[in-house]
Amino acid sequence: MGLSCANNVATPLLDQVRSPDDLKRMDQATLCRLATELRQETLRVVSETGGHLGSSLGVIELTVALHAVFDTPRDIVIWDVSHQSYPHKILTGRRGKMKSLRKKNGLSGFTRRQESAFDPFGAAHSSTSISAGLGFATARDLKGEEGHVVCVIGDGAMSAGMAFEAMNNAGQSGRRLIVILNDNDMSISPPTGALSDHLASMRNDAAGTAGNLFENFGLHYHGPVDGHDLASLVPLLTELKALETGPILLHLVTKKGAGYAPAEQAADRYHGVNPFDIETGIQVKAPATAPSYTRVFAEALISEATRDDRIVAITAAMAAGTGLDRFGGVFPDRTFDVGIAEQHAVTFAAGLAASGMKPFCAIYSTFLQRAYDQIVHDVALQNLPVRFAIDRAGLVGADGPTHAGAFDVLYLANLPGFTVMAASDEAELVHMVATAAAFDQGPIAFRYPRGEGTGAPMPSSGVALPIGRGRMVERGSQVALLSFGARLGECLKARRLLALEGISVSVADARFAKPLDAALIADLVNNHAMLLTIEEGATGGFGALVLHHLANQGMLDGRCMVRTLTLPDHFIAQAGSDDMYEEARLTARHIAAAARKGLGTLRGPDIRSAPRRAGSQENPARLHRAEDR
Numbered sequence: 001m002g003l004s005c006a007n008n009v010a011t012p013l014l015d016q017v018r019s020p021d022d023l024k025r026m027d028q029a030t031l032c033r034l035a036t037e038l039r040q041e042t043l044r045v046v047s048e049t050g051g052h053l054g055s056s057l058g059v060i061e062l063t064v065a066l067h068a069v070f071d072t073p074r075d076i077v078i079w080d081v082s083h084q085s086y087p088h089k090i091l092t093g094r095r096g097k098m099k100s101l102r103k104k105n106g107l108s109g110f111t112r113r114q115e116s117a118f119d120p121f122g123a124a125h126s127s128t129s130i131s132a133g134l135g136f137a138t139a140r141d142l143k144g145e146e147g148h149v150v151c152v153i154g155d156g157a158m159s160a161g162m163a164f165e166a167m168n169n170a171g172q173s174g175r176r177l178i179v180i181l182n183d184n185d186m187s188i189s190p191p192t193g194a195l196s197d198h199l200a201s202m203r204n205d206a207a208g209t210a211g212n213l214f215e216n217f218g219l220h221y222h223g224p225v226d227g228h229d230l231a232s233l234v235p236l237l238t239e240l241k242a243l244e245t246g247p248i249l250l251h252l253v254t255k256k257g258a259g260y261a262p263a264e265q266a267a268d269r270y271h272g273v274n275p276f277d278i279e280t281g282i283q284v285k286a287p288a289t290a291p292s293y294t295r296v297f298a299e300a301l302i303s304e305a306t307r308d309d310r311i312v313a314i315t316a317a318m319a320a321g322t323g324l325d326r327f328g329g330v331f332p333d334r335t336f337d338v339g340i341a342e343q344h345a346v347t348f349a350a351g352l353a354a355s356g357m358k359p360f361c362a363i364y365s366t367f368l369q370r371a372y373d374q375i376v377h378d379v380a381l382q383n384l385p386v387r388f389a390i391d392r393a394g395l396v397g398a399d400g401p402t403h404a405g406a407f408d409v410l411y412l413a414n415l416p417g418f419t420v421m422a423a424s425d426e427a428e429l430v431h432m433v434a435t436a437a438a439f440d441q442g443p444i445a446f447r448y449p450r451g452e453g454t455g456a457p458m459p460s461s462g463v464a465l466p467i468g469r470g471r472m473v474e475r476g477s478q479v480a481l482l483s484f485g486a487r488l489g490e491c492l493k494a495r496r497l498l499a500l501e502g503i504s505v506s507v508a509d510a511r512f513a514k515p516l517d518a519a520l521i522a523d524l525v526n527n528h529a530m531l532l533t534i535e536e537g538a539t540g541g542f543g544a545l546v547l548h549h550l551a552n553q554g555m556l557d558g559r560c561m562v563r564t565l566t567l568p569d570h571f572i573a574q575a576g577s578d579d580m581y582e583e584a585r586l587t588a589r590h591i592a593a594a595a596r597k598g599l600g601t602l603r604g605p606d607i608r609s610a611p612r613r614a615g616s617q618e619n620p621a622r623l624h625r626a627e628d629r
């Protein structure tokens, strides 16, 4: 398999492409030159912006061929995950904006319906393309319309249950639908599982004697075909487009990172990169000032697993992202990469727990959403001690709203029997790993953010925390800040800001959203004029639980004003994570402003000089209703 267009002399053909229609006027040699330029342009852009490079480089020829053959946007092309859609963006009128890729107010790193008519379906979580494509095809047929629907799905994404559910449906539907399997024999890490083995046997089986899963699903199989051979790809797609048969599966074999040696040679094929030097491939990265939460988690888990051989770890195709590659290096037999299969990962963990093992399911908050019924039905209902290590809690930056970890506290803490923790720094995370390892009475989760820790002094080993107990971090007398998770540092900064104005602030670290620390909360409401909860999660989470608790205890009686600071009720667009937290109004400045505003709404004598006593009865009429933030 070689790049058929690699040796052409580059000329500024791309400058002439205003829309994919321009490709339809190009002959084969010109399309080849265009592909070469597109690869260079993709490389140039991502070397400056960073992003998902390897997957985009692997579909350069396919992107050119699709836009040359199909009549987009009237024909529908859906990119699965869509982390490989950069060349598609360049050819569909967004070339001039590519330098804003993944930045604030810039182009998304994924397809987005709001961004372009050429993005008929948004994605970022994997394995949705065939389902969505079948929806488009069905609507087309019901409306009596013409047109083609093409779904491009990777071999990694193909491993998910959802892709199989969709093929099961599509195969029987008989509808015209073209599924292009972009098989580069890579997920983020090397792919795992029997499907991957099956694809390998199909790739290596020139005689076509290997069984064919796709045919058995009712899809007409074509392939395997070299996905970089543009000269063959264009006529082949033209031929498939003309077929009146039902669903088709075209099996392309490609190389992740194709045409850029540093990417082709790297273990991760430059799946996701920082800005880099094109000559050397060396990525620019600011030196770390503290270990990442992910690494701290992995090392803490290794330490626990060294002492307890019942501990096992599960990842759904995110071994490097969750740190389980590190764990797997030490405990290969106790590490399970189940592929992009979050639902299965959770129920698999439930089975392990039911057999007396101690499974740690390490899944990003956003991807755990996929497995909600499994969490409810297979874990919570049976009260099984599955440990959920929830990475990427809160806002994550350049990947934007599709990857924000906003909802896990809501959807876990409402489940009977669940224990839910959040780490305020990396040292706390070590203790939470120890807590989860020690806790065998039911499901338990701990969440922690993307990126570096705070530089907190690290314990030599984790100590199990008392369940449902928070901690007072700084004692004050007027305003209480009750933080759940990694905004604790911002709360402490807010305390310093308010101190400059003579406002005395307590700061507490809740540690647990469930069970709540009733004694700590009582202390805070009884001894302060105002209580503010702060969390890196959506409304309905920790703050709502505190309000619920106070209401049920008869403590929401106006003696202490209570306000909740959460993510706002809208999806926050991509930006640097600091900027996203600015927009969410969850920085020290915003926390201080909320405290100030709350205090300002309290009537009567200067409350700053009147710290409240435990159990004191003050007139609720002292309080105005504060308007929403």
Ligand SMILES: Cc1ncc(C[n+]2csc(CCOP(=O)(O)OP(=O)(O)O)c2C)c(N)n1
Pocket (backbone or CB within 6 Å): 054, 055, 058, 081, 083, 084, 124, 125, 126, 153, 154, 155, 156, 157, 158, 184, 186, 187, 188, 256, 271, 316, 317, 318, 340, 342, 367, 370
């Ligand atoms: C539900 C879900 N789980 C995990 C991920 C993280 N993820 C993004 S891309 C990817 C690998 C995809 O592999 P493949 O489909 O083969 O595409 P390639 O990168 O090889 O082009 C994974 C695991 C995701 N986006 N969605």
Ligand SMILES: CC(=O)[C@@H](O)[C@H](O)COP(=O)(O)O
Pocket (backbone or CB within 6 Å): 052, 081, 083, 124, 188, 272, 321, 392, 396, 399, 450
């Ligand atoms: C496309 C995708 O879902 C992953 O590649 C994701 O972007 C990884 O995110 P992290 O960089 O936070 O691991």
Ligand SMILES: [Mg+2]
Pocket (backbone or CB within 6 Å): 154, 155, 156, 157, 182, 183, 184, 185, 186, 187
């Ligand atoms: Mg792949």
